Amino acid sequence: MRWRHMLALLALGISCAGPAAGPDPDYPPVMPGVEFRFPRDHGAHPAYRTEWWYFTGWLQGADGKPLGFQITFFRSRPSADPSNPSAFAPRQILFAHAALSDPVKARLIHDRRIARAGFGLATAAEGDARIRLLDWRLDRRADGIFRAHVPARDFALDLAFAPTQPVMVNGDRGYSRKGPRPEQASYYYSMPQLAVTGTVVKDGKPIAVKGRAWLDREWSSTLLPPNAAGWDWTGINFDDGAALMAFQVRGRDGHPIHAGGTMRRPDGSQIVLAPADVRFVPRRRWRSPQTGAVYPVEADFIVRLPEGVRRVRLKPLFDAQELDGRAGAMPVYWEGLVSTQSGRGYLELTGYAGALRF
């Protein structure tokens, strides 16, 4: 669940509906009781306002040193006047982000692409995951393996993601609520425990890598609660094959507004976590020298399971994993490689450098 991008993209959609533009396009509402079908639902859902394909994971080269990465493709349908016949009319916007965390150097490098759909330069196909965005690509092949081709400034990622488990459907059979109101929701599934192989080009040298990754897939048309300031999210692949997704939405007063998650056990059974089942407890804070924002980079997600309360302690591989996106029309947030007891994953902390706008 990557709301910061959703926010940015929703903002795109809102602003496109200027006073002179035509009626709002009819975005389909997110409702419970819709069955996911694959591979169709790996593909784009262009009628919805926003959608993403979000990979995060760990990699290891031959030298055994760890690397963290994220590759995200976003699709947004702005509410531009549908009667504009121009081929440049922004009917769909595609937008991608890639980052590489190097714990040895304690450094994060990232790059991005953005384009309006059209002219064959940016397309997100329906039916299966097939995205072209300028020189970046994401494809799901017939063998079920996702391939991402991401040549970026200062680095390049060429990775294949092979599923090792079935799709993990979040919330109520994919209907995942984000706030107290029923329309504050999204369709949401994850693919934890993806086996990664491929090449990372770093410092001009290609490195063969292997690792574990997590894919988050989400599409929605609706807004978050208006009083939210940010959120804290994590996705953890445990060594025994279990997986945890947990999040909380923070209000402007710092208190949680909403929370949720999914726990999948090694045997494949799944537990849906209700708002009361998830708590986020900061343990150590880090102050960003660039932005002055203070992040709870070390924290516990406390989840209530049928067998009892489980405290998942998250420790960052290094502190400086803040993405300062101010220069590129993006918000400031912390997206970091974390480890926990017998598990590794990503922690996302947003809304700490001033409240996010809605």
Add this chain to the structure above:
Amino acid sequence: MAETGGGWRWLIAGELRAFPMRFLLAGLAIAIGVALAFAVHVINRSAADAFGQAVRSVSGGSDLQISGASALGFDETLYPRLMALEIVADASPVVQLRAMIGEQNKPITLLGLDMLRALTVSPNLIGRTSAEAGEAEAALDMDALYLSETARAQNGLRIGGRVDVRANGRSHSFTITGDLPGVDAGQAIGVIDIATAQWRFGRLGMLDRIDLKLAQGVSIEAARRAVETVLPGSARLTDAEAESRRGDTLSRAYRVNLDMLALVALLTGGFLVYSAQSLSVTRRLRQFALLRTLGMQKRALGAQLLGEGALLGIAGSLLGLAGGYAIAGAALRFVGGDLGAGYFGGTSPKLHFAPMAALLFLSFGIATAVAGSYVPARQAARIAPAQTLKDAGDPVDPRAAPKAWPAMALIALATLFAFLPAVNRLPLFGYLAVALMLAGCVAGMPWLARTLLRPLARADSRLPSLDLALHRLLGAPSQASTALGGIVASTGLMIAMAVMVTSFRGSVDDWLASFLSADLYVAAASNEASFDAETQRRLADTPGVAGIAFSKSLSMTLDPELPPVLLLVRPVAGPGYELPLIEKARRPGVGLALWLSEPAARLYGARPGAPISLPIGKEGEPARAYVAGIWRDYARQQGAIIIDARDYIALTGDEMRSEAAVDIAPGASVPAVRAAIEARLPPDLAGRVSFAEPASLRARALALFDRSFAITYVLEAIAILIGLAGVAATISAQTIARIKEFGMLRHVGMTAGQILAMLASEGALLGFIGVTAGITVGLALSQILIHVINPQSFNWTMATTIPWALILAVVAALIITAAGTAVIAGRRAVSRDAVRAVREDW
């Protein structure tokens, strides 16, 4: 030489005290020359900087640009083809329009951008919104208009307001969302979304520009080669440097002409220095001889005279630099960076000081003054002290007949140069021909004076004053020819300029008469293309309109190194239009018939009947055409091509027009038809259309002509004044130098009146010979200006018209000045006591 230092100062100071006017004039002439040259340079530098800045501003920092070969733009499918190239890191498609915002008719450059692309390719064009809105949402605001500070200030607009934007004959309302912090001050630029621009302003499917950001390590040259492979005929590859170069090309010929005028002023200054110095040498010969006998070295004496010249040059040049800078500042403020010639429309340049150029022009001024002193210095250094102390006669032996051949050789060379072609589109040989012709004439003066005066002197006139004057002129040839040279040079230049400008104005007037043959002209405000097919039909049916022809013009690039030509779309045969044809193709060629203006034909080397391709064909393929005829045009120096309206519609489908020429039915009145047309205009055009009758258009055009020649007129006036002043200074100096002679004449019984009559005759004779020669050389020079320099600089020809009245006035003024100054100076000299005058001179 230290011991002569005292002599130095004493001599110079004495000379300055004795003849302040002469040195003042010489210094002033040098100052004017330097000022003019420096002002032209500074103004052009400032204007070129502003132009380059405008080009860079609009390109927003991209590496390379693809531009439409014509204002019609090119097909948008080029954009993905460019994006697919390896060398292209990113590309930003642009719709570029000239637009009006708000109520003021101050045009801005309106850019339709995909901000998502511009963000990386041309970040200087990205708008900044108020603090509440984010960059991402601003990037896709279909309703947003971002205005540069200048665009807002010019139109009195503020961020947050709504404003109507008119372009391409359409109007749409926008919210002024923010400003353009990356755009340089002085640039009126507006930015909207590309999809809105295409939709609202009738540009669907078309682009005007694609800005490229090259992949890392790709050279511009490699990129050019790769881009050329996908480029259709309707698009051109440009970079900011080439654009600036084109702007430079546009004004270069005009600038060089101004530089030449500055050079003439400088040379005049040099000549005045020469005349002042040689007269002062003549006058001070005995002083110098005395100094020599007292032990001063030859070299020291020459160096002293050169030093005097250098001091004069430094003073004059410094004054000139200050003046030039002031002139440039004033000109930029009041006339504009193009000196009234209309080359850099829409840019308001800031004054730049040019230290290197200042040094250069300073050294020119000094060099000129030193060069002017060189011959007199050598003359002074060569004197034989003993002989000179006894008799200060004319240094040239009057018994030897002056040779005619050096003058003849110079004039022959000038004639040869006049027939040579332009070098790099500049009439270098033409200017050389002018210089050689002048030099030849000045060199021929002693010979001419002797040839003309000898027969007169032989015939005894029985008028002692006249006879004395004649013999004096024959007996002191070097002094006579110094005065004559000045008269000839200034008269010649004056007459040449006068004939050229008169011929030009006459030709323009004739051309206007034949070009403006309709009864009434209608134009949309700022030449926006506002008349669509429906409006055209309605206007054609207006009662009282016998015929109406609609037209528009759009710029089009045929050669990336040349400024764009104007494509004029109009009926070739129709009411109100008659082409002033110079040449016609004998038989029709293949493809469309195009009529080229004379500048266009000369610039692109096109002959009647020759094939030519037009970069506005269907699917980006150039249309085949041929030159059907060549017509006279003085309005568009960059060249103009006329295409028949029907051919143009068949080619492009574009039916929008911006102007109309109306023939009025017999019996109908112009005001009535005008009112009827106004009533038939669609409501959004009412009040945005102007009417003009041929008479007022002609007056406006001639006013424009005079404006663009304003600086030329001023220079001409200065040249005349310097010429007259030079003649006056020369003659008065000579007269004063002859006090001893007048005393002698008084002793032998001549009256003061007779001496004055003698001086007046001398002056008049000199003036007459000088003016006769001056008119001859002036007419010859005018032909070089008309038939060589003008066609080679501006690509137009004209018919010679001789301004007899002006010439007569100039002749009279010169002769009167020459005679009058001689008399005035003589009166002073003669009024002194004759006995003392002789005694003072021993």
